[in-house]
Amino acid sequence: xxxxxxxxxxxxxxxxxxxxxxxxxxxxxxxxxxxxxxxxxxxxxxxxxxxxxxxxxxxxxxxxxxxxxxxxxxxxxxxxxxxxxxxxxxxxxxxxxxxxx
Numbered sequence: 001x002x003x004x005x006x007x008x009x010x011x012x013x014x015x016x017x018x019x020x021x022x023x024x025x026x027x028x029x030x031x032x033x034x035x036x037x038x039x040x041x042x043x044x045x046x047x048x049x050x051x052x053x054x055x056x057x058x059x060x061x062x063x064x065x066x067x068x069x070x071x072x073x074x075x076x077x078x079x080x081x082x083x084x085x086x087x088x089x090x091x092x093x094x095x096x097x098x099x100x101x
Contacts, residue, residue, distance in 0.1 A: 012036020
């Protein structure tokens with residue numbers, strides 16, 4: 001069993017945001033976000049097809065982008081939790097629950 005990508009994506013979105021928020025260093029939060037994306041992406045590539053991997057990468061990056069305008073409407077914590085749940089659900093459904101190729 002490989003790395004659980006649902007936990008990796010949700011954890012890196014939440015952890016990156018919290019690190020950036022608490023330190024005031026947005027690039028440091030971006031490092032956490034990028035590291036989570038690379039780890040999850042490697043697992044997605046190993047477990048799924050190139051098309052599914054691309055869709056999951058787009059979901060992860062899109063969730064990060066969506067969190068910003070969503071935060072203005074519903075607040076930062078609800079926004080980050082919502083996009084983290086979305087990416088975790090997609091990761092689980094498309095990669096984690098399947099047996100590795």
